[in-house]
Amino acid sequence: MEDFRFIDLEVHSAFENMAIDEAIMLSMKEGKVGPTLRLYRWSPSAVSIGTFQGMVDEVDTDFCKAQNIDVIRRITGGGAVYHDYNGEITYSIIIPKGHRFAPNDIIESYKIICKGLVLTLNHLGIDSEFKPINDVVTRGVKISGNAQTRRNSCILQHGTILLDLDVNVMFQVLKVPIEKISDKMIADVKQRVTSIREVLNREVSIEELRQALQEGFSEALDIHLVPGHLIEEEQTLAKRLAEEKYSTREWNFKR
């Protein structure tokens, strides 16, 4: 069974979280760290946009500022995501190029890594499956979104698994004209996106989900999760990336 460094559930700002993911990639490129799985939450709550999206097109930045919700551009593609501190856990998995989880076929690679989420949900009593391109769905409804980038001789895949979903806040954070936010539209979104608490109709705690993710990834990917932490160099790099890249207007509003 392959050893993976496991950085257990931590809470960081959006800027720190994205900086840590990139810092791990850069350290892995230098051969200083091995395959890594991280679990994290976002505080304050934040909205992240895909690397090709326009910040002002997608996000009501005035609302976010007023509500102390951070906004950030990811280095991965995909769509805008509202990371509610109380409503989700994010994972990231960073592996070197050529790893068995990263075949050339990118969708196949999503499928392999997303097995960890499918088993996580299974442990919680939810049947789910991978739905290309990058989702995990239960009864056809999205419960997890994922995004991958391949650079620095590494593959990074991060994604969220929804514990709870406040569609009203989501609509205020994401730029949907207020006149369009009808009951019908809210109902439509509820048909397309769901959460663990909604499916199970019970109070699932963050700790229960954290435990399920640890076991789900370990079993599904046949990896041994070795508790670990960032090495000093990663911490320094992450601090610099958070300050000089991810918290800057230049990066976040570049498109």
Place this chain on the structure above:
Amino acid sequence: MKTIDYKIPQGKMLKIKVKFEGRIIESICILGDFFLHPESTIEDIEQGIKGCEVNIELISSKIQKILDRSNAVLIGASAIDIAKAIERALSN
């Protein structure tokens, strides 16, 4: 500057912001929730189709050449989808 949202059938959302001079693309920004590996290829595409006349075949073949040259992969969108969205922006 024209902006168009184009939902790709069975795919992702494209948002194109484009300035035309007649039928010629003067400047363009290709936005959306698609995936492109490597991501930096987007700038090559935006640069590469500047000055191009709006013609779906011409634009898509130019984009495809850039993708091939960079060994890049578009997921959730294709060169033709981008070309179609540009054409729609012009005719809008």
